[in-house]
Amino acid sequence: MAGSIEHRIALSAESDHASLPILGRAHEWVVTVDHKRLGLMYIGGGLVFFLIAGLQAATMRLQLAIPNAGIIAPQVFNRLLTVHGTAMVFLVGMPILTGFLNYLVPLMIGARDLAFPRLNAFGFWLWLFGSLLLYFSYIGGDGLYGAGSAPDVGWFAYAPLTERAFSRGNSTDYWILSILLTSVGSTATAINLLTSIFCMRCEGMTLRKMPVLVWLAAVVSFLMCVVLPPLSAAQAMLLLDRFLGAHFFDTQAGGSAILWQHFFWIFGHPEVYVLVLPAFAFANEIIPVFSRKVIFGYSVMVAASCALAFISLGVWAHHMFSVGMAPAGNAFFAASTMLVSIPTGIKIFNWIGTMWGGKIRFRIPMMFSVGFLAQFLIAGLTGIMLAVAPFDWQLTDTYFVVAHFHYVLIGAIVFMIFAAIYYWFPKATGKMLGERLGKWHFWLFLIGFHMTFDTLHFAGLRGMPRRIYTYQPGRGLDTINLIASIGVIFQAAGILMFLINVIRSLRSGKPAGDDPWDAWTLEWSTSSPPPEYNFAELPVVRSRRPLWDLKHPEDPDWKYE
Amino acid sequence: MDDERNRGHEQTVIEMPAPTAWPMLMAVGLTLSFAGLVTSVAVTIVGIVFTIVGIVGWFGEVLPVEHTESIAVTPALEVPRAKVAVAYLEVGEMGHRAVLPLEIYPYRAGIKGGIAGGVVMAALAVVHGMILHGSPWYTINILAATGMADLANANAATLSSFIPSAFIVALVIHGVASILIGLLYGVLLPMAPRYPAFFAAIVAPLLWTGLLWASLSVINPVLDARIEWRWFILCQIAFGAVAGYVVDRTEKVRTLQHLPFAVRSGIESPGIMRERIEREPEK
Numbered sequence: 001m002a003g004s005i006e007h008r009i010a011l012s013a014e015s016d017h018a019s020l021p022i023l024g025r026a027h028e029w030v031v032t033v034d035h036k037r038l039g040l041m042y043i044g045g046g047l048v049f050f051l052i053a054g055l056q057a058a059t060m061r062l063q064l065a066i067p068n069a070g071i072i073a074p075q076v077f078n079r080l081l082t083v084h085g086t087a088m089v090f091l092v093g094m095p096i097l098t099g100f101l102n103y104l105v106p107l108m109i110g111a112r113d114l115a116f117p118r119l120n121a122f123g124f125w126l127w128l129f130g131s132l133l134l135y136f137s138y139i140g141g142d143g144l145y146g147a148g149s150a151p152d153v154g155w156f157a158y159a160p161l162t163e164r165a166f167s168r169g170n171s172t173d174y175w176i177l178s179i180l181l182t183s184v185g186s187t188a189t190a191i192n193l194l195t196s197i198f199c200m201r202c203e204g205m206t207l208r209k210m211p212v213l214v215w216l217a218a219v220v221s222f223l224m225c226v227v228l229p230p231l232s233a234a235q236a237m238l239l240l241d242r243f244l245g246a247h248f249f250d251t252q253a254g255g256s257a258i259l260w261q262h263f264f265w266i267f268g269h270p271e272v273y274v275l276v277l278p279a280f281a282f283a284n285e286i287i288p289v290f291s292r293k294v295i296f297g298y299s300v301m302v303a304a305s306c307a308l309a310f311i312s313l314g315v316w317a318h319h320m321f322s323v324g325m326a327p328a329g330n331a332f333f334a335a336s337t338m339l340v341s342i343p344t345g346i347k348i349f350n351w352i353g354t355m356w357g358g359k360i361r362f363r364i365p366m367m368f369s370v371g372f373l374a375q376f377l378i379a380g381l382t383g384i385m386l387a388v389a390p391f392d393w394q395l396t397d398t399y400f401v402v403a404h405f406h407y408v409l410i411g412a413i414v415f416m417i418f419a420a421i422y423y424w425f426p427k428a429t430g431k432m433l434g435e436r437l438g439k440w441h442f443w444l445f446l447i448g449f450h451m452t453f454d455t456l457h458f459a460g461l462r463g464m465p466r467r468i469y470t471y472q473p474g475r476g477l478d479t480i481n482l483i484a485s486i487g488v489i490f491q492a493a494g495i496l497m498f499l500i501n502v503i504r505s506l507r508s509g510k511p512a513g514d515d516p517w518d519a520w521t522l523e524w525s526t527s528s529p530p531p532e533y534n535f536a537e538l539p540v541v542r543s544r545r546p547l548w549d550l551k552h553p554e555d556p557d558w559k560y561e
Numbered sequence: 562m563d564d565e566r567n568r569g570h571e572q573t574v575i576e577m578p579a580p581t582a583w584p585m586l587m588a589v590g591l592t593l594s595f596a597g598l599v600t601s602v603a604v605t606i607v608g609i610v611f612t613i614v615g616i617v618g619w620f621g622e623v624l625p626v627e628h629t630e631s632i633a634v635t636p637a638l639e640v641p642r643a644k645v646a647v648a649y650l651e652v653g654e655m656g657h658r659a660v661l662p663l664e665i666y667p668y669r670a671g672i673k674g675g676i677a678g679g680v681v682m683a684a685l686a687v688v689h690g691m692i693l694h695g696s697p698w699y700t701i702n703i704l705a706a707t708g709m710a711d712l713a714n715a716n717a718a719t720l721s722s723f724i725p726s727a728f729i730v731a732l733v734i735h736g737v738a739s740i741l742i743g744l745l746y747g748v749l750l751p752m753a754p755r756y757p758a759f760f761a762a763i764v765a766p767l768l769w770t771g772l773l774w775a776s777l778s779v780i781n782p783v784l785d786a787r788i789e790w791r792w793f794i795l796c797q798i799a800f801g802a803v804a805g806y807v808v809d810r811t812e813k814v815r816t817l818q819h820l821p822f823a824v825r826s827g828i829e830s831p832g833i834m835r836e837r838i839e840r841e842p843e844k
Contacts, residue, residue, distance in 0.1 A: 533577055
């Protein structure tokens with residue numbers, strides 16, 4: 001049997017790859033099980049969906065720019081809203097962030113690959129095909145030969161709106177199946193990351209010497225393993241309702257609409273942390289390197305991350321204050337939500353502590369990180385406001401909530417995704433991203449973000465409900481919505497700068513070298529881009545900053561840790 | 562994946578998992594199997610076939626022996642020594658690895674500052690009530706109204722009278738808030754080492770007053786309608802100045818971050834500190 005195994009020797013990976021025709025190169029990407037390529041494919045795929053879902057958001061904002069605009073029909077608006085929300089969470093946030101973890105974790109723990117390389121490929125393809133299924137509904141929402149009818153039930157798909165009686169055709173089924181498949185893919189990735197982190201660390205890398213990013217990857221993976229199954233269970237139950245006449249969520253037949261909300265938010269709230277913890281992880285790597293200081297409070301940072309993950313599992317019902325739960329339930333979930341502020345506050349103080357007294361270099365990754373810090377602080381504050389049940393009763397389902405969660409999802413997560421792209425792009429491609437275009441990108445995106453989402457807080461305070469496709473003039477909402485929509489143009493211009501930057505840098509970017517930022521973690525000890533096997537010799541580490549030890553043998557970190 | 566023979570300088574090839582399309586085929590198969598629910602049963606059948614073929618192919622990849630490819634190794638990179646030597650700070654006894662801030666205020670400083678600031682603020686609030694409303698209880702009842710719904714709609718005469726339950730509620734709200742903000746001062750003031758008095762008396766009170774001013778109409782419109790904002794700002798500044806003064810006068814303590822957990826938690830751990838001192842580089 002062993003003799004039948006194909007045993008190919010690549011004389012030189014680079015020359016071999018370069019000499020392949022374009023189809024051959026595409027084939028290499030399709031059949032790859034290399035964690036780095038799969039990581040890049042996740043990130044690339046996520047960015048494509050980011051552009052599509054971003055265009056959908058821009059269309060919605062165009063419709064809302066002026067009162068009574070008739071640019072798109074209400075039904076189209078509902079579809080855009082649903083697919084935009086679903087895509088940004090499942091097709092953009094999760095894949096890009098897990099793509100980074102896929103790429104970085106083996107390099108950072110000094111391993112050659114993830115524990116299950118083929119499972120990794122399986123997870124990616126399942127995610128991709130599941131994602132395509134969501135957008136396929138635009139073509140065949142009513143069946144293989146049917147008219148397009150994308151899902152229009154919101155990304156939360158509240159029951160009984162999703163039951164057959166209210167959601168005819170198959171568009172909601174596409175939504176269910178897409179999420180079901182992408183969730184299975186994400187669970188596979190999470191299991192892979194967990195196993196790799198706990199079983200494949202290089203010699204000397206004890207748990208106390210792991211980079212904080214790796215710690216957070218473990219926490220996020222654990223969280224994914226815990227919260228994705230309830231979501232999948234709910235999707236399966238909804239499928240049973242729709243196809244086999246079960247009545248789990250069918251209120252007309254004695255089912256419970258609230259049950260869906262519990263299932264959904266048991267997943268939905270920790271999902272925020274599945275998305276934001278990797279963003280924290282990027283900040284934990286970028287801020288120390290650009291402050292030229294070790295991270296302030298390593299142990300506390302790790303403990304705070306674990307605490308965040310734990311607490312996040314017990315706060316789901318703060319999305320349901322207006323459902324009419326018992327006062328004791330409201331009080332419990334309000335209090336538990338406020339607890340989130342403690343580990344979050346610790347993290348913010350520690351990042352500031354890391355920068356304080358440091359020799360800060362304001363390069364693009366650091367600029368995005370500082371933007372993230374300020375915006376995440378505001379997102380946290382509005383989150384605490386919404387944790388107060390009476391306040392939430394007034395503002396739930398208004399644009400205040402929309403502004404709050406976009407502060408988390410864009411202000412924190414997208415900003416840190418950009419920071420991470422600028423920071424690790426040189427490692428992945430061997431080329432630097434342009435600094436000038438990067439600054440244009442940062443400032444345009446920052447201004448646009450604040451124009452859009454600062455103002456939407458006020459739209460919410462003035463009572464503008466979310467999920468509406470238009471509004472009447474003269475209610476104090478006209479100027480706010482116009483400014484918010486103009487902000488989208490700035491954001492789009494920023495993204496355009498980013499795309500031009502990436503294309504230009506890939507074609508003729510400045511060579512990066514192996515360690516352009518003078519960083520300290522293991523991924524910078526190998527070539528840029530790294531070879532398939534990551535390290536010619538598996539590293540041995542003695543401290544949290546192994547590269548510092550090598551660069552400064554006269555004064556290594558291990559003497560102090 | 563790699564074994565002992567691949568370790569060391571003399572290695573020339575490394576075994577890596579071979580590329581394979583089976584996982585992708587299985588993913589296509591699973592997707593089609595589900596997609597058949599919304600398209601056609603034929604799609605599901607094709608999907609199931611693909612899935613089975615994918616599973617069989619995948620098993621063949623790893624059983625009985627994992628399918629690998631050999632990659633030629635390029636020599637490992639040498640990490641160059643840094644050209645810039647480590648610059649030592651003069652402050653801090655731990656060499657250049659000073660954990661900033663080197664010193665912080667103890668928690669009791671924040672509690673004391675909060676209590677002192679709270680007392681001064683309460684006195685000013687009582688004066689405000691007496692001057693503008695002829696009763697020392699007016700401001701106390703207004704504060705209590707944030708937690709007592711029946712007081713929120715009370716008339717001026719009721720608000721000017723002594724109500725024991727309102728007094729207790731106001732005392733609890735004011736006391737807890739003062740201590741918590743005092744604690745915050747204790748944590749924040751080391752972060753503003755240049756102008757602590759300005760930060761404590763002006764910046765911080767104006768920041769939270771601005772936040773309250775912007776949001777109180779939503780959080781508590783009744784309270785918002787009754788608040789005298791000039792007095793409110795004066796009270797906040799008085800609180801900030803007193804709390805900041807008390808905190809700033811307290812002797813700072815060294816941060817404990819560099820100490821091992823065992824030492825911080827008071828567990829007897831002989832040898833730890835000596836070992837650490839021995840390791841400290843010579844200056």
